[in-house]
Amino acid sequence: MALSRGARFVLLFITLAVIVSIGGMAMGYYMVSRGPQVESESVLWLRVPPVLTERSPDDLLGLLSGDGGSTVGSIVGALRKAKVDDRVTAVVLAPSPGIASWAAMQEIRDAVADYRKSGKPIVGYVEFGLAPAYYLASACDEVVMTPSSPLILVGVAAYEMFLRGALDKLGLEADMVAAGDYKTAINGYTETTFTPEHREATDALVRDLYEQLADGIAEGRGMTAARVRALIDEGPFVPADAVRHGLVDELAYEDELLARLAPDDDEPATIDAGEYRRVSARSLGLGGGPRIAVVYAEGPILMGSAGGALPGMSSIIGSRSTSRAIRQAREDDSIEAIVLRVNSPGGDATASDIIWRELVLARDEKPLVASMSEVAASGGYYIAAPAHSIVAQPGTVTGSIGVFAGKFAARGALEKLGVGMEGVTYGAQADLLSPVDRFSEAGRASMQAQVDDIYERFLQVVVDGREMSRNDVHAVGQGRVWTGRQALDRGLVDELGGLREAVELAKAQAGIDADRDVTLVTYPAARSLFDALRVGVRTWSTLGGAAAWAEGPEAETARTLWWQARLASRGAPLLLMPPLLVQ
Numbered sequence: 299m300a301l302s303r304g305a306r307f308v309l310l311f312i313t314l315a316v317i318v319s320i321g322g323m324a325m326g327y328y329m330v331s332r333g334p335q336v337e338s339e340s341v342l343w344l345r346v347p348p349v350l351t352e353r354s355p356d357d358l359l360g361l362l363s364g365d366g367g368s369t370v371g372s373i374v375g376a377l378r379k380a381k382v383d384d385r386v387t388a389v390v391l392a393p394s395p396g397i398a399s400w401a402a403m404q405e406i407r408d409a410v411a412d413y414r415k416s417g418k419p420i421v422g423y424v425e426f427g428l429a430p431a432y433y434l435a436s437a438c439d440e441v442v443m444t445p446s447s448p449l450i451l452v453g454v455a456a457y458e459m460f461l462r463g464a465l466d467k468l469g470l471e472a473d474m475v476a477a478g479d480y481k482t483a484i485n486g487y488t489e490t491t492f493t494p495e496h497r498e499a500t501d502a503l504v505r506d507l508y509e510q511l512a513d514g515i516a517e518g519r520g521m522t523a524a525r526v527r528a529l530i531d532e533g534p535f536v537p538a539d540a541v542r543h544g545l546v547d548e549l550a551y552e553d554e555l556l557a558r559l560a561p562d563d564d565e566p567a568t569i570d571a572g573e574y575r576r577v578s579a580r581s582l583g584l585g586g587g588p589r590i591a592v593v594y595a596e597g598p599i600l601m602g603s604a605g606g607a608l609p610g611m612s613s614i615i616g617s618r619s620t621s622r623a624i625r626q627a628r629e630d631d632s633i634e635a636i637v638l639r640v641n642s643p644g645g646d647a648t649a650s651d652i653i654w655r656e657l658v659l660a661r662d663e664k665p666l667v668a669s670m671s672e673v674a675a676s677g678g679y680y681i682a683a684p685a686h687s688i689v690a691q692p693g694t695v696t697g698s699i700g701v702f703a704g705k706f707a708a709r710g711a712l713e714k715l716g717v718g719m720e721g722v723t724y725g726a727q728a729d730l731l732s733p734v735d736r737f738s739e740a741g742r743a744s745m746q747a748q749v750d751d752i753y754e755r756f757l758q759v760v761v762d763g764r765e766m767s768r769n770d771v772h773a774v775g776q777g778r779v780w781t782g783r784q785a786l787d788r789g790l791v792d793e794l795g796g797l798r799e800a801v802e803l804a805k806a807q808a809g810i811d812a813d814r815d816v817t818l819v820t821y822p823a824a825r826s827l828f829d830a831l832r833v834g835v836r837t838w839s840t841l842g843g844a845a846a847w848a849e850g851p852e853a854e855t856a857r858t859l860w861w862q863a864r865l866a867s868r869g870a871p872l873l874l875m876p877p878l879l880v881q
Contacts, residue, residue: 334576337567341559342380342389344373344571346406346434348396351613352596352641352671353820370402370671371797374409376574381416382582386569388559389413389420391438393431400507400693401672401782403430405796407437407514414439423555427451427540433511436518445549449540451515451533454508456500462490469710473736475746477753478700481777483676483874487706499778503695506781510692519544585817588810590801591627591636593821595620599645599653599677599873604822615642615681617649621656623821628660633819635665635804638685639797644677647701647752647871654759657684665807669800670694670791675779677873679790680756683763686807688791689800690782697785698875699760700777701752703745709734752871764789779875 347368380386391410397403413420422435423442427449435441443449465472465487472487482496492500509523512530516523521544529543540546550558560566579585597604597614604616627636638657644650660666661684668674668685675698682688682696690696712719712734723729730741737745753775760771766789774780774788785791793799805816 334569334573336383336385336569336574336577338385339387339560340385340567340569341556342376342386342571342574343568344376344389344391346373346391346393346397348394348398350397350399350402352639353594353613370405372575373406373571374796374798375579376571377406377409377413379574379577379579379582379584381413381418382584383577386418388418390423390555390559391420391435392423392425393434395426395428395431397430397434399672400430400510401670401691401695401796403434404510404514404691404693405671406434408796408798410437419559421555421559423552424449424546427534427546429453429511432545433514436515438518440547441519441545442548442550442555443537443540443546444551445537447537449533449535449537449545451530451535451545453530453533454504454511456504458492458496458500459486460490461487465706469708469712469714471707471710471736472704473707473742474702474704475742475749476700476702476777477749478775478777480779481698481700481702483698483777483872484702484704502784503779503781506784507693510781510783515545585815587815587817588634588805588808589632589817589819590804590808591630591633591819591821592639592797592801593620593623593627593636594639594641595653595678595681596639596641596671599642599649599681601646601649601652615645615649615653617646617652619822620653623823624653624656624660627819627821628656628663633664634810635667635808636660637797637800637804638666638668638682639671639800640668640674640678640682641671642678642681643673643675643875644680644698644873647677647873650677650680650873651755653681654684657681661686665804667800667804667807669797670696670782671796673875675875676700676777680759680873683760685763687793687800687803689793689795689803690785690791691796692781692783692794694782694785695779695875696782697774697780697790698777698873699756699771699775701749701756701871701873702777703749703871705731705733705737707732707734707736749871752873756873760790 350368350370350373352371353369377389380389391406393403410420419440420438421440421442422438424431424435424447425444426447427443429451432441432449432451462472472484474484474488476484479495480499482493482499485493485496489496512523512526515521516526519526529545532543535543535545537546537549541549556566556568595615599615600617602616603619604614624636624638627633657666666685668682668688670678670682670688670690671694673695674682674690675696679696679699709719719734721729721732727741727744729735730737730744757768757771757775760766760775761768764771770789774790780788780790782791782794786794793803801816801818802812805812805814810816
């Protein structure tokens with residue numbers, strides 16, 4: 299049967315897309331394999347994007363665009379290579395104004411400190427002076443700012459969204475139960491403002507981040523923390539005042555800065571992060587040696603396999619796929635230790651427990667170190683707990699040892715629309731997860747019992763992993779969120795630092811000499827183009843798929859509220875922390 303004109307057009311389009319994709323991949327492989335041309339006396343320009351992920355995106359857009367320079371590891375790795383690369387004479391670190399990840403900034407600051415040991419200059423270039431960008435730039439030898447930019451150094455603020463009023467107007471009821479007085483993840487749906495416990499925990503978190511901001515700037519600028527706090531209270535600053543107060547060294551445009559860094563008034567040779575990423579670490583004498591696995595666990599924790607199940611999320615932690623990755627690292631005899639790199643606010647309780655079990659099996663066979671990135675809270679802490687050692691940045695958000703469960707009752711909303719919904723049930727609790735009605739008294743008691751049981755399970759997981767008493771864990775648990783620095787003081791983590799420090803601990807526990815380099819083997823393996831295409835089509839076919847285009851911390855908060863509500867509507871117990879927008 300002859301194909302219709304429309305069918306022929308679709309077939310032709312698909313064929314051309316495949317040809318273009320294969321050609322692009324071949325060209326990309328050729329470019330990567332041959333490496334970039336790095337001229338002598340080059341300036342490495344490292345732009346730090348507003349959103350930093352742990353791994354290069356392996357969704358469809360990421361693979362087709364070749365985007366690989368926007369990860370924490372790629373920026374840290376570029377600084378590590380530039381430190382020993384004789385062709386690079388200087389580095390310019392240019393943070394995006396919208397950067398908001400405290401732990402990522404601290405990891406990069408640590409890498410800047412290590413690079414500075416080379417004696418080669420590194421300049422922090424601030425195009426627009428928001429506090430996070432300035433905080434990162436202040437770790438450099440000097441800070442240069444665009445002449446027209448103010449320095450908006452005014453402190454730290456955190457905002458949380460409360461939807462109770464909107465839900466009431468819509469006729470939706472959030473019917474939730476929780477274990478832990480500080481398990482405030484449900485408050486975004488059940489309250490109109492902070493509860494006393496919620497405000498107490500958030501205040502302590504923001505106060506510590508504020509102190510870290512002041513301490514970091516003081517260290518970088520050679521001031522006292524008290525002086526920095528006084529300056530923060532005077533902010534914001536016009537450009538000239540930022541220089542006068544010693545917060546900024548120079549006002550200059552990009553071309554002026556590059557001209558100053560160029561040798562002998564020559565045209566400056568520059569290379570950006572994307573190009574420099576293709577420089578092999580091995581070519582500079584880095585890497586090689588014993589193999590250590592780095593298992594990445596980034597995103598919400600869900601049952602099943604990772605793969606674009608949530609619109610706007612480039613990564614999820616699937617119980618099946620993550621467990622498989624851990625098992626592969628455990629069973630590979632060439633792997634001498636495992637580092638679990640966690641960046642997750644938590645998720646499904648059962649999925650977290652399945653991953654925990656696989657980590658316990660790995661811990662019994664090989665050294666296991668957990669490295670916490672931006673957030674490792676609730677379910678994210680649950681999966682980190684079995685590690686022999688836990689490393690977190692001072693600004694990591696962690697803890698949130700608590701549980702909640704619930705659903706949304708939509709009868710009021712349906713009635714406003716003139717829609718009726720009734721059901722036929724057999725079994726005393728068959729309507730437990732009814733989408734239209736609140737829990738019955740017996741149903742609520744049943745849900746609370748489930749949540750309390752999982753909370754006790756959570757406490758025991760931490761007791762076993764951290765060798766603490768049940769009462770001590772409960773005292774720092776109850777759903778309360780801590781910074782990494784606060785968690786260290788409370789015995790929830792062992793050391794402050796990033797992935798580098800975690801790898802050093804893993805080396806020591808595996809009996810590898812401290813001065814010996816290692817090969818890091820990443821798990822799970824990146825998706826193929828075919829898998830990314832399959833997942834991408836499925837994800838973008840959903841109504842929420844367009845959320846993937848939104849960027850920045852505000853969009854991330856909105857996405858988090860959306861998928862938390864989606865998970866909560868299923869009634870399964872959840873290990874989640876509340877979405878928190880910190881600026």
